[in-house]
Amino acid sequence: MITVIDYDAGNTQSVCKALEYLGYNTELTGDCDAVKSASHLLLPGVGAFGQAMDNLKKRGLDEAIKEYVKSGKPFLGICLGMQLLFSESKESPDVKGLSLFDNSIELIPGSKEFKVPHIGWNSLDIKENSRLFKGIRQGDYVYFVHSFYLPGDFEHVCASSDYSVKIGAAVEHENVFGCQFHPEKSGETGLRILDNFAKMK
Amino acid sequence: MHTKRIIPCLDVNNGRVVKGINFVNLRDAGDPIEVGSAYDKAGADELVFLDITASSDARKTKLELVRRIAEKIFIPFTVGGGIRTIDDIRETLREGADKVAVNSAAIMNPKLISDGAEKFGSQCMVVAIDAKRTSDGSYHIYKNGGRIDMGIDAVEWAVKAWQLGAGELLVTSMDCDGTKNGYDLDLLKQITDCVSIPVIASGGAGNNEHFYEALTTGGCEAALAASLFHYKELEIKELKKYLRDKGVSVRLTE
Numbered sequence: 124m125i126t127v128i129d130y131d132a133g134n135t136q137s138v139c140k141a142l143e144y145l146g147y148n149t150e151l152t153g154d155c156d157a158v159k160s161a162s163h164l165l166l167p168g169v170g171a172f173g174q175a176m177d178n179l180k181k182r183g184l185d186e187a188i189k190e191y192v193k194s195g196k197p198f199l200g201i202c203l204g205m206q207l208l209f210s211e212s213k214e215s216p217d218v219k220g221l222s223l224f225d226n227s228i229e230l231i232p233g234s235k236e237f238k239v240p241h242i243g244w245n246s247l248d249i250k251e252n253s254r255l256f257k258g259i260r261q262g263d264y265v266y267f268v269h270s271f272y273l274p275g276d277f278e279h280v281c282a283s284s285d286y287s288v289k290i291g292a293a294v295e296h297e298n299v300f301g302c303q304f305h306p307e308k309s310g311e312t313g314l315r316i317l318d319n320f321a322k323m324k
Numbered sequence: 325m326h327t328k329r330i331i332p333c334l335d336v337n338n339g340r341v342v343k344g345i346n347f348v349n350l351r352d353a354g355d356p357i358e359v360g361s362a363y364d365k366a367g368a369d370e371l372v373f374l375d376i377t378a379s380s381d382a383r384k385t386k387l388e389l390v391r392r393i394a395e396k397i398f399i400p401f402t403v404g405g406g407i408r409t410i411d412d413i414r415e416t417l418r419e420g421a422d423k424v425a426v427n428s429a430a431i432m433n434p435k436l437i438s439d440g441a442e443k444f445g446s447q448c449m450v451v452a453i454d455a456k457r458t459s460d461g462s463y464h465i466y467k468n469g470g471r472i473d474m475g476i477d478a479v480e481w482a483v484k485a486w487q488l489g490a491g492e493l494l495v496t497s498m499d500c501d502g503t504k505n506g507y508d509l510d511l512l513k514q515i516t517d518c519v520s521i522p523v524i525a526s527g528g529a530g531n532n533e534h535f536y537e538a539l540t541t542g543g544c545e546a547a548l549a550a551s552l553f554h555y556k557e558l559e560i561k562e563l564k565k566y567l568r569d570k571g572v573s574v575r576l577t578e
Contacts, residue, residue, distance in 0.1 A: 244575040264575040
């Protein structure tokens with residue numbers, strides 16, 4: 124069973140449907156006890172950093188997530204759900220994130236060639252021995268939609284993509300994983316990544 | 325490497341694909357999900373479903389379709405046709421669409437663009453623009469499927485849509501649509517020079533070179549076609565190899 128956190132953060136259907144397509148049961152919930160007792164926890168998210176943190180806090184989900192993560196069971200944040208793992212974001216400068224990682228989320232600089240938001244398929248530069256990307260080929264493509272990004276030099280980045288700057292496409296540290304891109308919208312490659320997560324112990 | 329996108333467009337009426345589809349091994353060539361999956365496998369980067377259902381239960385048919393697509397297709401998809409209100413947008417996204425395309429309703433009520441962008445994010449607001457050249461060489465936008473000349477300059481409208489919060493523009497040349505003589509590069513270039521959001525070229529594609537032109541000279545991030553792909557006049561993989569060899573970055577997986 125994959126527990127998907129429901130906190131009014133846009134389209135949560137797609138990731139549930141992708142997991143169900145792979146044969147996993149999903150539970151969409153905003154209940155703190157369900158979150159703490161999950162075996163696999165997934166934090167999706169589309170929207171703004173500050174609003175999303177507000178929504179989590181209102182429900183006490185910020186503390187529930189931190190408690191879950193301490194248990195050592197696998198956690199995956201997707202898109203904004205990955206950014207929320209960090210301490211701060213230029214998108215909402217006065218708001219503190221979940222702070223599981225101490226780093227700042229920045230605005231993509233952008234140019235005539237590299238438009239913001241970064242929308243579309245980009246290739247991955249995957250670090251060796253990544254568990255999240257097991258079986259994924261170097262240079263495979265995934266689908267991104269975002270304006271803010273984790274700088275690719277952050278120590279726990281396990282895959283990066285180029286978009287005028289080096290973007291942290293995914294992070295991996297112990298039991299905590301995050302994808303800036305949308306695995307649920309990245310075709311076969313994305314489904315494989317979700318399957319890797321769902322199979323983690 | 326960031327890549328340019330190739331997007332097949334499917335016209336859907338009463339839950340069925342209406343334009344001819346020439347895929348082999350399809351059990352049901354009229355089923356949008358089968359056709360969409362086939363395009364996913366063929367290398368499409370994204371899909372656009374244009375719902376042209378006119379019956380009284382069009383809304384219900386559309387939402388049912390979106391739900392079914394979202395269960396089986398795991399690349400981004402846009403749904404257009406008959407989306408008029410914030411509630412229409414909310415329902416369509418909730419059933420699993422990644423983006424909605426608005427056209428006539430946005431012309432009549434431009435606030436729909438800003439409200440949609442504010443509530444659901446710019447990334448899901450695609451403004452579709454049907455443009456036709458006038459006798460003085462400028463372009464006007466048309467509404468109601470190209471039936472009514474609004475007397476509004478297409479480039480000005482594109483800029484306005486962008487400023488209101490559109491995440492992408494889907495620009496169709498009514499002059500070129502169906503001709504297979506190429507996209508309207510003049511129209512596309514005028515628009516891409518003035519906005520800083522992705523523009524999807526539509527209308528007129530007939531061969532590989534036309535896509536190349538739209539993605540280079542035209543300044544577009546993506547190019548869309550319908551019958552060209554449906555009738556297998558062009559294979560997406562072959563098209564992408566052509567583009568790659570010409571130096572355009574595309575998503576090409578073996």
